[in-house]
Amino acid sequence: MSIDIASPIKSIEKRTLSHPCYNCIAHKYARMHIPVAPKCNVSCNFCSRKYDCVNESRPGVTSQILTPEEARDKFNIVKEKVKNLTVVGIAGPGDPLANFEEVKKSIELIKEESPDITFCLSTNGLMLPFYADEIVKLGISHVTITINAVDPKIGGRVYKFINYLGKNFSGEEAGDIILNNQLSGLRYISQKGIISKVNIVMIKGINDTHVPEIVKKVKECGAYMTNIIPLIPIPGTVFENLPATDEKELNNMRKKCQLDLKQMFHCKQCRADAIGTLENDISKKFRNNKNNYRIAVSSKTGVNIDQHFGHASEFYIYDVINGQIKFKEKRNVNKYCNGIEDCEKQEDKILDIIKTIEDCNAVLVLRAGFEPANRLKKSGIRIFQMYDEINSGIEKTVKLLENN
Known part of the structure; x- marks a missing residue:
């Protein structure tokens, strides 16, 4: 018996039209990030693992960590007040696939409340091959993978270490393991009809000249688009003293890579608890008065x-x-x-x-x-x-x- 996959794929394409991160003309639609994934299995040299900052807007920060039940309850509150809500995303503050049971339960609970909502998640891709089938079964239609190198030597400079199957790896060995998993996972979910976006942090002196090669490689593996974003030098991280990529340099790179693959020009590098449109994050309105x-x-x-x-x-x-x-x-x-x-x-x-x-x-x-x-x-x-x-x-x- 043959399975007709055309209908699910058409449904995903339709959902992409109302996903503000994947479609630049979808700016009128709102998304909600649920911070249910605190643990991470990769330590990046540009990442800070503190996520209790209420006034900072960047990936990896949130005012609180939610349980799946709390995520569902907050979703119901937001859905009632934000009528243009179309997307629920899990972007941390750690990695969703390092917290998969919490992520799975959160999606299942929210889906019971709103079966038509679009689900997406962002991952470093280390565990993507292990959870790809589960992602498909859950009905997650969009996945973002952060891939900062397609050369293990360069990757070894980006990652401080990775924790893979209970063991820590660093340097080129870490770069090789995570790259193989990222690319094999990307190929697989793309073949299953999931729309895949690849985020690339452009880091001067580390991978900036390597970015076009990353774009070409992920295109081969089925990526729908790439999102080249600037390094945010965060105090206390290994890369705290590296220069940030300015807007002109960033857009020149995006335009260059656009010849190979669709590019995202409107990314706001959102918080792990962002709510609202990309232009108007209203998450503060939904935060509890007490600190958690x-x-x-x-x-x-x-x-x-x-x-x-x-x-x-x-x-x-x-x-x-x-x-x-x-x-x-x-x-x-x-x-x-x-x-x-x-x-x-x-x-x-x-x-x-x-x-x-x-x-x-x-x-x-x-x-x-x-x-x-x-x-x-x-x-x-x-x-x-x-x-x-x-x-x-x-x-x-x-x-x-x-x-x-």
Whole structure:
């Protein structure tokens, strides 16, 4: 029995007409980004993993992380008030495919409320081959993949490291793994009729002369269009001192690459919780008045804050949402301190622990040494040393966070 795929493809093409990112004349339509994906499996040299900034507009920032149920509830509120809403997108603040269960449930819940809404997601592509069939089954019609190099050597300069199947890779090896997965995933979903956009961060001195080659390669693999965007030099990142690409340089590159493939000229590099049209982000109207936080706790018992940072083999993770404290999960870590001599020799283990709790605003411990406290501070994670019952300690911490 043959399957007629013409009808689904026509439906996707129709949806593209009302997708503001894929169609420059669709500016009257609104989109909603749901920030349900905090974890990431790739560390880019231009990316900051702090996403609690309410006043900054760039990819990867959000005022809160939502559960799937909260995403559905917020969608219903937005849908009621934003009549031109046509698209729900998942663009982080981490990578959707590193948080696939949360992403899947969010889409399923929203689809129950609004079956005709268009779904899209943005990914680094590392896990795309693993979830491509699931993406198709979920009815996601548009996928954006960020591909910053089609040469593993160049990719190795863009990525600090990748975490692939539980193991970290860096340099050219990381560039090779992620490139193979990006391109094979792009080919597959394109063959399935999904409209694919490729984002390319143009980084002076790293991949700027390489961009046309990227465009040609992704065209071969089925990309519908590319979106060349400028590097945003963010303090605290490896590329913080690199020069930004100006608008003239950017548009000249887009025009050059337009000869090979359709280009996006109207990108606004949106937040992970953006709502509204591309020209008018109204997400502030839908934010809760209270700040939301994620807090890691070092505890022997799960009752009190009673354990030294260096002795922790697991952290209890709590979310503070609208002032309510909710236990989220336990995260295992390899404790780095088994005695004075070992602590001195195992300082590199601190970095692994920080990666495990990097989406947290603060960590509560009984005590902590100078080195972990210093590294946590540099990573943007506040550390509070105290002995207290967990909920009481979190309440005190939230007050301190809100007052500083």
